Amino acid sequence: MTITRADVDSAAARIAGRFRRTPLAVIEPGGLFGASWLKCEYMQHTGSFKARGALNRVLAAQQAGELDPAVGVVAASGGNAGLAVAYAARTCGVPATVFVPETAPAVKVAKLRHLGARVEQHGTEYAMAYEAAVKRAADTGAVYCHAYDQPEMVAGAGTIGLELLADLPDGFDTVLVAVGGGGLMAGVAAALAGRARVVGVEPVHAPTLHAALAAGRPVDVAVSGIAADSLGARRLGDIGYAVAVQTGVRSVLVTDDDIIAARRTLWAQRRIVLEHGAAAALAALTSGAYRPGDGERVVLVACGANTDPSDL
Template sequence: MYISKQEIENAHQRIQKYIRKTPSIISGFGTFGLKRSISLKLEHLQHSGSFKARGAFNSLLNCTVPKAGVAAASGGNHGAAVACAAHALGIKAKIFVPEISNPAKIDKIRSFGADVHIEGAAYADAAAICTKFQQQTGAIDIHPYDAVNTINGQGTVALEWAEQNPDMDTILVAVGGGGLAAGVASFYAGTSTRVIAIEPYGSCSMHAALKAGRPVDVELNSVAANALGAKCCGTRPFEIASKHIAKSVLVEDEAILAAQRRLWREMQLVVEPGGATALAALISGAYKPEDGERIGVLLCGGNAELIQVNNTLSGR
């Protein structure tokens, strides 16, 4: 599987009037207890609250949409992104979500006017129901991570970031099914910038796949699972990651929650656990940079439930 930088540039031209150019800021020496400044890409400020709006817009703008519209299965962020893009483009959307989905994310999906169907214990169950609906109605599918249009769309965040901060040596990216990491890694392929995949111990489908040499199922038990909880990473993202991801790193849930707290206390940034996962690797020492290494951290999602945020930020 190969995705060219040109394909990502084409996707960027296609979607740029529909998405936000999210800020990139420099943390400042000493922030988060680090003896360095880092570049933070604030993609949690994207439409629908996560990077996934990029892939959703690229997918819908690069296909013929039937009368039945679009249907998608999602744990939350992908569904919100598809609903957002469909609403903006005047397309009918039906989103299938599992019962474990964050209520805040379900409310966000509904806020875009999509028809939300809640059924199934896990994402795989919701996906099976979604597939049956697509077969019966002809509604098109937008896969959350294992599709070329999705990966190309997600890769546009790297293009944008490289323009804002062209001197990064290493970029830390949280991984669920792998679409974001695959897009970012594809953009930086052949350059000196390394892309590091960060996952929770309790939700590590890409790490397991890289270790096994193929996508494999994993058990999901992490505070970040409702955003990063792919039971099995995508085939396309795995193929890209196996060639272009420099390293795979795992972090504890406690480190993720600590990073979430520090983002608020030190920078007044509210992100969901999945959005704090990449930073957790740096703060906790799970990823240890070299002296002088210029680090970028992608904050990928901000769709946190208020009760969870209040409990986390208060240290409960």
Template sequence: MRNLTYDDVKSAARRVAGQVRPVTVAPAGTGGTVTGDAAGTGGADGYELFFALEFLQHTGTFKARGARNFLQAHREAGTLPAAGVTIASGGNAGLACAWAARRQGVPATVFLPESAPKVKVERLLGYGADVRLAGREYAEALAACEEFAAESGALASHAYDHPLVAAGAGTLMEEIHERLPCLDTVVVSVGGGGLFAGVATAARQHGVRTVAVEPEHCRALDAALEAGRPVDVTVDSVAADALGARRVSAAALHAARQEGVRSVLVPDAEIVRARRALWDEHRLVVEHAAATALAALTATTPVYRPAPGEKVCVVLCGANTDPTDLIR
């Protein structure tokens, strides 16, 4: 599959215009004031932090962008079958696909691992999707989805490994840049790499560096960089329901090798801590996957340390979560 280009992102922006919610970018403090602890240099010499509130997107995550772009492109090309679309997902991509399919007037069949959160299954049913549970991990759900597509004639989408899906995700960076034209750095969580590949491709066009953040035990991108090619990894993290891809996309690996990109890992304990800080300090309820990006900055020992005066935007990518564990 070919690498993503900035022209892909611009084409996606045309297709999703007026169909997705424009991202809200909110100031979030400076350096050490972000979470009420020593998460940076703080004070006048600290970095400037912003949050991209993409969890306000349709279906609760950035995935709506890629799903809309994917199906609209096939509609324009005359390749969207009456049998509809099928996808394997940890939940969020399936939600976006079902939402976009309903808008296109075609059925959606979504395959999930048996471990998928109940809240995501219930929302899928609410979108009218045919939900099928298959296997314990995303890879097993994907195999079942591919078999179904071959038998039914449904159009097979992918949670992250498709240029149309990644380009749709990249439209988020276009909107962030419009709101913060002097941005230095964007920080984004990485699972299979669709959001990262799209954002990094657009960020590079605008001279913005990208920090790619993964849980220590869901390190598909980090492992691919180490091996020089996409490789299978074990998946074991509190954020695995959204970031638990066993293998990163080739497009993501290509993007990670470009100038201005840095890949970092954070432990689960810091992800949990960052998620709670977003609630305690900002009253923002997000998934562990979204908090993973912030954890790179707010960990007890930060894995990314912005320079004084650096303008940093953390993408809070989704909020399909059960918030009861945040309420003391």
């Protein structure tokens, strides 16, 4: 199972006018350790890129006649995907039930309820919430919205890549994205295939892409660490793996300390507050895990801001 640029183009047409085209900030020479631009996706509806894919998934199900408006949609999430599905469901006028692990940040749970979703907390990891959500969808006939491994979800995330191509007509070389289940990485890589390289950045305590590339297939990994609430998938998605192999995505690993330092650096230098998972992309540069070549034009995707800023 995979997606292509055509799927991303279709997603862009389907969700047009329902999401924010987020700004691209130019970074002064020498700033942020080698990056040239910051894609400000933390300004998206619900505070993360996930709104794009969720809108595409729900709208596609509606158009196909698969969505019972009385039953609605079900999702499992460490937080951000659930927020996106709740937003998409509200936008499309259908109910949403979101399963989250008991470890989900309180700020995300509160936002889910504010968006009108029914919240069910189950287990201590995303995988446990996922199992409960899949069962609920099977029992009720609700449309299941996977956090990262459905074509519509991935293609929606890929619309970020289309915006980069439009906003940077003179080109760019590399895009750094955080990886959990791989939906963002795969969508952007599919959109940019043949135009720019994509580098996936992962916490050492949740290396789904790194492990999959080493094993030649998605495999389960142990999950822990500072970014587990948003990058806490146990296994890379099948779509993520297929696109990564097809387009040559590589993985770099960063530590919890790297992520914490990068998040604080972004606040100190740009007054931007990101969640730890979203700061992983910057951590690749600040830690030296990824070193751009001379003249390399690098885009950082700042993909989520649903966090508690009190620990900055």
